[in-house]
Amino acid sequence: MASRKKALLKVIILGDSGVGKTSLMNQYVNKRFSNQYKATIGADFLTKDIMIDDRLVTMQIWDTAGQERFQSLGVAFYRGADCCVLVFDVTNPNSFKSLDSWRDEFLIQASPRDPENFPFVVLGNKIDLGERAVSTKRAQSWCSSKNDIPY
């Protein structure tokens, strides 16, 4: 069981609507970017195989399917997540402020075995837009306050 679990990792992406969770996922997996925004329709999860230390690992990246828009993500979404990516929009300070609640929400819903050391990753999206409202420094200090989440 242990080996299988490692071969398939469930990664979930959380963040306010409009921060670019779906784009991020598409960019990462398909190297594709679409300029226009539509609230997520049709995005489910994508898988990507990567080699880590000579082992083939299948990453299953789960999108929220838009259910976060009205704070209606069900607990089933969080089941068995191995990693959680918290996304904010560097041009939108509110989306950064929400990270706290997303992280708490994740810890409550997914109740990982070791909440202190659960692998979170924080991503500041849309740095290309040039109207940066959340500085790198601010983001980094938040991350270090949460047990050194990588940024």
Added chain:
Amino acid sequence: MAQDALPTDFDVIVLGTGLPESIVASACARSGLSVLHLDSNDYYGSTWASFHLKSIGEWADEQMKDTNGTDGNPTADFSHHLLPGERLELVSPARRKVIKNVQHSWHVENAPQPPAAELKEEKTTATVGEPNDSVEQSSTAAVESPTVPQETQLAPTDAKDPQTTTLPSAETTVPSAETTVPSAETAVPRWTRDRVEKDWRRFNLDLAPKVLRARGPMVQILCQSEVSRYAEFKCVDRFLCSGEHGNLHQVPCSRAEIFQTDAIGVMDKRRLMKFLTFALNWENEPEEYRGFEDKPLKEFLESKGLTGLLQSYISDTIASLQTNPNTVEGLRAVNKFLTSVGRYGNSPFLWTLYGSGELPQCFCRLCAVYGGIYCLRHSVDYLIINGDNRCTAVVTNGQRINCQFLIADQSYLPEEFVHQRKSVTAVQRAVLITDRPLEASDDKEHITLLNLANDDNLGTVHLLEAGFGACIAPKDLYVVHLTAACSSAYNASIEQPLSKIVHKYFSTSDDVTSDNVASLANRPRLLWILYFDVVTEMDVNKETIPSNIGVVCLPDATLDYETTVESAKELFALFWPDRDFLPFALPKEEEDEDEAQHEDVAGPENTQTEQSSTADTAENSTEHRDEAKAESVTEAKSE
């Protein structure tokens, strides 16, 4: 988490996130309709939900509240929302509680000392010569266990507890005196309320526990819609039946199990095999059961020399999809059971990991993936009905939202559209937390099904038991679900009839005295219990209800999802006869191509194109999907 405003027009509005309405919602979104799915609760699942230990307590308290008149009418005036010819119908879910008779209680005390002292070690009784530490143990213990005589094994109590993370070798921690003569004190495991509550999150307690038949319609729609990717399943791998003296016997289900069992003799094995072989092909051999068609299955079995335990095997377990079947119904049920064995292992049934409440959420996710919009914590104040008696809109949080069709469970219906039922039907439920499995016979953890047929007018009572392996309880604890249909003489005031069964198979702290410790020690000990009834007192009033409102069913007492899925299918076919119900998903490559095309056609019509293409794909079914899914489910199960 900023909140957007809701759009104002939808094809379909669905009220309540129970399983059938979620299935319908996903089917609608899948076929290109725009769907808004509202639920007044802050959780998914309505009466089909699963809860952890804290929230089920809150749920129970909520249900017990006397809500008569407390909810009041919304004070704001919504008449400005109305178009000419329309009227408002007040929705007041509080007045139609479907959950009645709720009781929950603890049967263990809080620890007198700090629980850490209690946690040190847990001695299981050795009176039957079998330890019951059947749960997967921490790695240290697993390494040790082969070297330890079975009677002296220790169940590690809590893997998270720092005291037990470095579990010492089992040999050194067992005082030899205790292993041979278990005293009263050690025979009763020292679970305390604190200890159970500490792991409250690890519980997933179902309001409507059901299993999936491997060749039933639920598995079929899960596979073809690919909703099966959102959940994991395990086989129900142990079937028990109640023998003549109230003993429990394990029922062999597959050919291999029948050959291996020691419980029945060679002749009986042959008779049983012969019967099961016949049942696989019963429809083509009508001469075999001629004259018995309408007689009880029991009589037919007797004529085949299947008596006693063999008969219990067949009528209580294998034909368990039917209550009191006649021969034809019984054979059909046996056939269904047998044909489902082998698809995902030696069992016809699958259990949803993390509880049955996952399934509504999975269908909701599918709906969301196809554009459905989800709003929990949105109660509906009014329905708006027009002059042609069609529901044109709902009012939620003061906003008018238009719809072509409305799907709802009955608690969302205005008073005018329902009438009192003459005969009340009810499903009686009990949820138990226990400290060990029933009839612990080997060291493997099971998901167990036991049918108790015809116990005192109750009809068939289904008992489902599962634990850590099914992701519904912390390690070393078990959850037992009892479900009984109570059709005619339901009377909310009578004492819980299920409590008889509880007292027959489980022991509570009150039962244990120094005299009967030996006889009770064997039984699982009841730590916590919840009783409730799901009561249907209302019927849809077909004369007054608008024709575009579809009403879905409440959870019934059947074991599998067949009736639920069929009713959802019927409802969908009634409203959208020309659309496919959850058709096979597009093969991946085509989907990608589609998307690529859309990107070229940048522009506002993009969403439109996508919607129509979704509808087109409806026909596009591929058979290999089914197989692929079958594999993945098998994988999930074998973990």
